[in-house]
Amino acid sequence: MAIEIIKGDLVTMQVDAIVNAANEQLTEGGGVCGAIFQAAGEGLAEECAEQAPCPPGEARITHGFDLPSKFLIHAVGPVWEGGRSHEATVLADAYRYSLLVADANHCKSIAFPAISTGIYGYPSVMASEVALKVCKQFLQRQSESIETIYVVLFSEDDYQIWQESWTHLNR
Numbered sequence: 001m002a003i004e005i006i007k008g009d010l011v012t013m014q015v016d017a018i019v020n021a022a023n024e025q026l027t028e029g030g031g032v033c034g035a036i037f038q039a040a041g042e043g044l045a046e047e048c049a050e051q052a053p054c055p056p057g058e059a060r061i062t063h064g065f066d067l068p069s070k071f072l073i074h075a076v077g078p079v080w081e082g083g084r085s086h087e088a089t090v091l092a093d094a095y096r097y098s099l100l101v102a103d104a105n106h107c108k109s110i111a112f113p114a115i116s117t118g119i120y121g122y123p124s125v126m127a128s129e130v131a132l133k134v135c136k137q138f139l140q141r142q143s144e145s146i147e148t149i150y151v152v153l154f155s156e157d158d159y160q161i162w163q164e165s166w167t168h169l170n171r
């Protein structure tokens with residue numbers, strides 16, 4: 001079982017499930033969500049609409065359509081409001097919920113973006129600490145089918161930040 005932190009484009013990941021940094025209505029947005037909707041193509045919006053809304057901290061599963069992944073897991077992270085609105089709890093819940101959904105669907109591999117760290121404004125360093133801790137604990141304690149968790153960072157800066165957090169967490 002492993003956690004792999006990589007730099008790249010989430011939509012190209014050949015995994016069982018790709019996680020979308022979604023909004024509560026599960027509609028096409030900007031950021032990685034926009035890229036996923038574009039790459040998935042027709043059918044995704046309709047399947048998402050059937051499952052909406054999805055509150056922050058939860059996730060919904062759809063097919064991957066034209067993406068290389070079988071499933072898409074739409075996770076809604078918190079909007080950053082300075083850290084006093086339980087953002088860390090909600091972010092941890094969003095990762096955990098996604099992992100549970102993937103596991104329940106017998107996924108062996110899953111790829112996450114850095115949920116909430118773009119349009120939703122969550123500082124990347126703090127988000128990495130929350131996310132990586134949840135992923136590590138899940139693999140150690142709960143996972144039934146998931147063997148590999150990828151975290152895919154889009155920018156070099158984020159990649160460095162998440163690598164450092166990972167090293168720190170395992171010290």
Ligand code: AR6
Pocket residue numbers: 008009010011021022023027028029030031032033034035077113114115116117118119120121122152153154155158
């Ligand atoms: N691959 C990997 N990471 C990416 C990609 C990509 N192709 N594109 C962007 N990122 P964001 P949020 C990174 O804004 O903060 C949408 O409109 C990006 O650099 O996509 O959770 C939704 O519909 C950042 O580090 O998601 C919601 O309304 C990370 O993905 C809202 O934005 C997340 O940034 C969600 O905001």
